[in-house]
Amino acid sequence: MLWVLAFKSYFDRYEYLHPEITWAIPGIDTQIIRVKGLLLWKENVLLSPASGALSYPLGRGPVRVARGAVVARVGGREVKAYQQGYFVAGKDGQEARWRYSALWPAKRAELSKQFDLQYLPENTAAMRGQIVGKIIEQPQELRFIGYMPMRGDVAEQIKRKKLRVRIDSEDTVSSAKIRVTQKSGDMTKIYLTMPWFPPELVLSRNYTLIIDAGQTEGALVPQSAILEKGGRTGIYMVRGARVVFVPVEGKRLPNDKFLVTKGISVGDAVVEDAAAAREGRIQLW
Missing domain, CATH: 2.40.50.100 (RNA polymerase II/Efflux pump adaptor protein, barrel-sandwich hybrid domain)
Known part of the structure; x- marks a missing residue:
């Protein structure tokens, strides 16, 4: 029994000293709002x-x-x-x-x-x-009426009387002119001039408008590198031959990624599996 515990202790120490390292890469998260409404022509x-x-x-x-x-x-x-x-x-x-x-x-x-x-x-x-x-x-101008949630930078876009819109989520951004807005609880009713009018849109008066509500840039890391510790969200960052716990801010993204907006920078080395890491000295090579 003692040799089993000694064997486990050896490998635990080995994993602490030789963690898998990854590097934060540039990341951008585009906030998309989908607004259901009606078309007018x-x-x-x-x-x-x-x-x-x-x-x-x-x-x-x-x-x-x-x-x-x-x-x-x-x-x-x-x-x-x-x-x-x-x-x-x-x-x-x-x-x-x-x-x-x-x-x-x-x-x-x-x-x-x-x-x-x-x-x-x-x-x-x-x-x-x-x-x-x-x-x-x-x-002729195609128009749109719908109720839009106030998220991202749409309040600033309303002040400029234009919204950034897309035909689909992969499309480039176009500009829709705002004709009228009206606050309605936590929503804003909008009346827009659309920047396009392809013929297939006449098959239905219903339409889901895709609004670009702004972009967030940061350092992209695997979700596994993020850990909740002592009530703080953080990451184990490699500094020289040591690992230190660094509090971070950011948001979880699809595909098990996390976009760090405060705490580390692009190019920083971090421990890939935070749950198995701890602060202290490591051996990189």
């Missing part, structure tokens, strides 16, 4: 000029069309685009009442209702005067 419906079989020579869209383009045929009669823009052969029932004055007073829950476009059937009988599609004129 100007549109006009196209009505059937006659009764008869309905067809769409350019497809049901959304498709970019020029003024005068034939977008539908009903019983041998042509339906033309009165203006250039996006044509889509569908409707969602909101065409006559979708306007800013009606939407801005809406509560947060109302802005979460789903409004998806329903395609109109092709090669079926259409009646005179029925909707056969709609034109969303181009160019």
Whole structure:
């Protein structure tokens, strides 16, 4: 039994003297806010000029069309685009009442209702005067209404009347002009001009806006290098031939990483497994 304890003591001491070392590397954490809301645009419906079989020579869209383009045929009669823009052969029932004055007073829950476009059937009988599609004129400004949490640097962005936005989380940052803001509890209601208007957005009036709420830079280390000790968050840092416990500040990131914003710098050597480390002398080689 004594030889087992001696053997364990030897290896414990060996691990303390020869810990696995890693180096803090540059790290950046981008804070992203996803805001669910509604899109607003100007549109006009196209009505059937006659009764008869309905067809769409350019497809049901959304498709970019020029003024005068034939977008539908009903019983041998042509339906033309009165203006250039996006044509889509569908409707969602909101065409006559979708306007800013009606939407801005809406509560947060109302802005979460789903409004998806329903395609109109092709090669079926259409009646005179029925909707056969709609034109969303181009160019025009696409607008957005939603409730945004106040996180990161969005308060400073509001002061500048612009928000940093992305089409997706991997996209480069664009700028959306702020038209109106209104405080609502711990949220802020926003009305924006979007920096883009791709045709596929007309398939739904719902949209999740991705807002860049600022970046945090620091020293990136494995989460395993972080330890709670004596009520403090810290890291075992290598200084010469010694290991010392250094309090740090920062935030946990995905993939078992930790971004240190105060306490150590990029390039500092730290013990990779803090749970198995202790302060004192070590042998690096």
